[in-house]
Amino acid sequence: MKTIKQSDINHLRRLLGYVKCQIGGDEQETIQRCAELSGIVDHDLDEAAKQRIVESVRKAASVPQYIRRAVAALEKVVKESGDTVDAETLDKSILIVNESNRLEIK
Numbered sequence: 001m002k003t004i005k006q007s008d009i010n011h012l013r014r015l016l017g018y019v020k021c022q023i024g025g026d027e028q029e030t031i032q033r034c035a036e037l038s039g040i041v042d043h044d045l046d047e048a049a050k051q052r053i054v055e056s057v058r059k060a061a062s063v064p065q066y067i068r069r070a071v072a073a074l075e076k077v078v079k080e081s082g083d084t085v086d087a088e089t090l091d092k093s094i095l096i097v098n099e100s101n102r103l104e105i106k
Helices: 006-023 027-040 047-062 065-080
Strands: 095-097 103-105
Touching (some): 006 065, 027 047
């Protein structure tokens, strides 16, 4: 079996991150995430927000299962390959729920 260089593993990690952002979660994950978020927001969702949720679920449903299985298999290979090296350091925001159950970016 051929070994993959650590730099190639890092490229695959970035590719996986991009693909996962593009395809999103599956239908159930998307519905669950929306339900969790709607429980945090302190007001009813407007029609535009509801439409975005419906579109998100449709998009999730349109991704073939073989693509999701391929992404999961590649994630497993990358995860088993070890630690990330040469990772770029970026300023990252953290999304938290504060004491009054509101979303806050730190």
